[in-house]
Amino acid sequence: MRKKIMLALIPVFIIALHVTVLSYVKKKVYLNLSSLDVPKGACQEGGCENGKGVFIFSDGSKYEGNFSLGRFDGKGKLQYADSTGALYEGDFHKGTRDGKGVMAFSSGQKYEGGWKEDRMYGNGVMVYVDGSKYEGEWKDGKRDGNGTITFSDELIVSGEFKDDNMISGMRKYGNGAYYKGQFRNSKRQGTGIMYDKQGKIIQKGQWSEDKYAGE
Numbered sequence: 001m002r003k004k005i006m007l008a009l010i011p012v013f014i015i016a017l018h019v020t021v022l023s024y025v026k027k028k029v030y031l032n033l034s035s036l037d038v039p040k041g042a043c044q045e046g047g048c049e050n051g052k053g054v055f056i057f058s059d060g061s062k063y064e065g066n067f068s069l070g071r072f073d074g075k076g077k078l079q080y081a082d083s084t085g086a087l088y089e090g091d092f093h094k095g096t097r098d099g100k101g102v103m104a105f106s107s108g109q110k111y112e113g114g115w116k117e118d119r120m121y122g123n124g125v126m127v128y129v130d131g132s133k134y135e136g137e138w139k140d141g142k143r144d145g146n147g148t149i150t151f152s153d154e155l156i157v158s159g160e161f162k163d164d165n166m167i168s169g170m171r172k173y174g175n176g177a178y179y180k181g182q183f184r185n186s187k188r189q190g191t192g193i194m195y196d197k198q199g200k201i202i203q204k205g206q207w208s209e210d211k212y213a214g215e
Contacts, residue, residue, distance in 0.1 A: 057081070071095035091115070114138065136161065159183070181207065 041061075046053025049070050055063045065076020072078075072092040080086040090101020096118040097103075104110045113124020119141035120126075126134045136147020142164035149157045149166075159169010166186050172178040181192020187210040194203040194212070205215035 065092065068094075157186070177202070 041055055041057040044054040044056050046067070048055050048067050050067055052065065053067050057063075060081035062079045062081075063072060063076060065072060065078075066074030068074065072095050074092060075090070076092045078088045078097075080088075085106030086103060088097060088101055088103045090097065091099025093099060097115040098117060099115060100113070101115050102110065102112045108129050109127065111120060111124060111126045113120065114122025116122070120138040121140065122138060123136070124138050128134075131152035132149060134143060134147055134149045136143060137145025139145065143161040144163065145161060146159070147161050154174035156172040157166055157169065158172075160167055166183045168182050170178055170180045171188070176197025177195060178197075179188055179192055179194045181188065182190030184190065188207040189209065190207060191205070192207050193201055196202055203212045206213040
């Protein structure tokens, strides 16, 4: 019964994580902009034009690192002063997080991997507050491509993701049983097969809303 309840909550859990994560990582590097290129605040150290410097935003957020033509460019560290308590350390390009970097939140959530124009991109690892972890490909801030989610109770889902949702692959349960087939919105949907831990077929055919719908 616990396993059924847990499985039913997986889609809600993933959607909730999606909303929470995106609310953090889609923020622009520049806070409280007065224009596209010039953030409000003051340069505390260095020229903040070219080379190394320290810039304090009007809301208290702080950037330390390299500048080029007045924009964050190269290696740097950005500490957000908002409720997320987020700290980004890594590469910047023309004022955005771009390259490789680590984004850590005061909640304990952490992302490490590729970035492109302020969004998670390429290969990366996201560790969520509950201990679950996604390892795989990202595109425009969403899980997209091949990836694996490992949950704290040993449930594992692995396969192809599109627009932050798993569309095909395998779900492995803590008791050794596993499902291979199609998914929609991270639920078993379409054609698939359920196996026991010895690899014997339990159910084969069509699935709808995470439930077996018959052959």
